[in-house]
Amino acid sequence: MTTSHGLSIGALADRTGLAVSAIRYYESQGLISPWRNAGGQRRFLRADIRRLSFVMIAQQFGFSLPEVRALLDQLPGSRAPTPADWRRLSTGFRNRLDQRIEALQNLRDNLDGCIGCGCLSLPKCKLYNPDDRVRSKGRGPRYLMGDRPE
Template sequence: MERELTIGALARRTGLAVSAIRFYEERGLVRPGRNAGGQRRFARSDIRRLSFVMIAQKLGYTIAEIAARLGELPEGRAPDAEDWRAMAEGFRAELDARIALMTEFRDKLDGCIGCGCLSLTRCALYNPDDRASMRGSGPRYLMGDRPDQAEPPSSLQKRS
């Protein structure tokens, strides 16, 4: 099995267009060497790097975020299992938080999310008079606030 891959072989193996591989190279996500004739030669480990890039992009990560993660891997040698494990630790926590948010979003999408629209019948019950806005802007309940945490607007508070 060849140890170095041409850009065409890497494209076939990853399913990426050659132009995409060049784009990722320009962004520093892969760093091919050159043979005596000046042609790019990629390490077999670049298959894994590019596979990681493809999946991370599908999950909504930006190229800059992906580059930062890949920057945690060693340069000058193929990352081993321990290198990938170390990089994955921080990434795993971030993914878990995103998964939790997506699950909550999916489960609450058809109900009140604390955005202040008050257009759904349920919003009037869960967020009367837009109490969620007292905690800040945006979809407060999806951002972690609970309806029982919202303070009533001062105009609704009992006067002493």
């Protein structure tokens, strides 16, 4: 099969290790955009191998499909992305990974202490969060979400 004819969904599944049904799902989510040949079969760019590989990696790091789609939307849709295109995308992805790493480290380091949830259930909370003042910052475990104690 020549590149000009694109990859079949089976060939794409074979190259990525994804099930055909997963590829169809990712297509329905706007992560890849195949075209149809004269016989009505889906055809994919070879660049879709890299796109789907990126999807799988990003999901392993906890990114949602809407987040992944927003990142992939930065790539050109009308042509195969160049190395420069991927570098540009990776810069933003790297920043988001750094934020996740910081949040995970914060969780690891502070899980046994006050997390700013406003629960007031631990005796220590009267020290860390008197009068439930962290509540003014919003719902949830505020310190684990990035807020800092005053």
